[in-house]
Amino acid sequence: MKADRKVVILANGLFPTARRGLDLLKAADLLICCDGAADKLIAKGLLPHVIIGDMDSLSTEVSELYASLMIQSDDQESNDLTKAVHYCIEEGYPSVTILGATGLREDHTLGNISLMMEYYPRIEVQIISDFGVFFLAQSGEQVPTFVGEKISFFSIDNRVRVSSTGLKFPLKDLQLSNWYRASLNEATANHFILNFESDLPLIVYRAWGQG
Numbered sequence: 001m002k003a004d005r006k007v008v009i010l011a012n013g014l015f016p017t018a019r020r021g022l023d024l025l026k027a028a029d030l031l032i033c034c035d036g037a038a039d040k041l042i043a044k045g046l047l048p049h050v051i052i053g054d055m056d057s058l059s060t061e062v063s064e065l066y067a068s069l070m071i072q073s074d075d076q077e078s079n080d081l082t083k084a085v086h087y088c089i090e091e092g093y094p095s096v097t098i099l100g101a102t103g104l105r106e107d108h109t110l111g112n113i114s115l116m117m118e119y120y121p122r123i124e125v126q127i128i129s130d131f132g133v134f135f136l137a138q139s140g141e142q143v144p145t146f147v148g149e150k151i152s153f154f155s156i157d158n159r160v161r162v163s164s165t166g167l168k169f170p171l172k173d174l175q176l177s178n179w180y181r182a183s184l185n186e187a188t189a190n191h192f193i194l195n196f197e198s199d200l201p202l203i204v205y206r207a208w209g210q211g
Contacts, residue, residue, distance in 0.1 A: 005029040007096045009084045010048070011112065012037040012057060014103025018130040020208070021099050032087065034080035037100055038062055052087055053080035081112055085119050095124035102129045117156055117200060132208050136201035137194055143204070145187040150207040152183035157198060166192030176202075 008028035012035055016022055025031065025046055033041055035053030039062050042048075051070045055063060063070065073083050081101060088096045101112040112127065113134055119125050120136055127134040137143055137153075145151065145166070153162065155176040164171040168186040171194070176182055183205075194202060 002091070002093050005093065007088055007093050008032070009081065009088070009096055009098045010034065010037045010041055011081045011098060011100040013100045013105070013108060013112070014129070015040045015044070016099050016130060021128060021130060024097060024099060024128065032084045034084050038066065050087070052084045079111070082115060082118070085123065085125065089123050093123065098125060098127045101127045113203065114156065116203060120201060132206055134203060134205050137204045138201050139194060139196045139198065142191045142193055144191050145206070146190060147187055149187040149209055151185050151187055151192070152205040153185070153194065154179050154182070154203040154205070157200060160196050160198050162194055162196040162202070164192060164194050
C-alpha cells in the first residue's frame with residue numbers, strides 16, 4: 001500500500017551529513033531527486049528512483065546515464081521541489097519527507113518552508129535538516145515531544161492569536177505579528193498543544209536533541 005511506503009524528496013540545497021538524514025535516504029522506498037540533487041546523491045553512492053525538474057542544474061553525464069528516470073518540467077511558475085511534491089500527490093502518496101530543502105541560499109530556504117502551506121492539506125509534509133524538522137500543527141492537536149526539546153512556531157497569517165500548554169514560555173492569546181514572537185520556546189511535558197482560530201495550521205520547528 002502507498003500509505004506504508006517511505007517517500008523521500010531530496011532537494012538541491014544542503015546535502016544531509018547527519019546520520020538521521022542519511023538513514024532516511026537509504027531507507028526510502030521511493031527516492032525522488034530535484035534536478036541537480038541527483039548529482040549529489042549519486043556522488044554519495046546512492047541512486048534515485050525519479051529525477052524531477054527543468055534539468056537546468058543536472059550534469060550532462062547524469063542526464064545521459066539516467067535519462068529513463070527523468071521527468072522534465074519547464075514550468076517556471078513553480079520550483080523543482082513543488083514539482084516533486086505534486087508528483088507525489090498525483091501518485092496518491094499521503095505523506096513525504098523532504099531533505100536538502102534548507103541551507104546554501106536563504107531565499108530558497110524561506111521559500112521552501114513557506115511552500116509547506118501550499119501543499120496543505122493535500123499531502124502531509126515534513127522538512128528535515130541536520131539540525132531539526134519543520135512540520136505543520138493543527139489547532140488543538142496533541143503534538144508528541146519531550147521535556148527540554150527546543151521548539152519554535154510560525155504563522156503566515158500575522159493576525160493569528162495562539163495559546164498553548166506544555167511549554168516553558170506559555171503563549172496566552174499571543175498574536176503572531178512577526179516570525180520571531182513564538183520562537184525559541186521549550187517543552188515541559190511529553191506533548192504540547194496549540195490553540196488558535198484559523199483554517200490553516202502553524203509551522204512548527206523542533207531542534208534535534210536527545211530524547
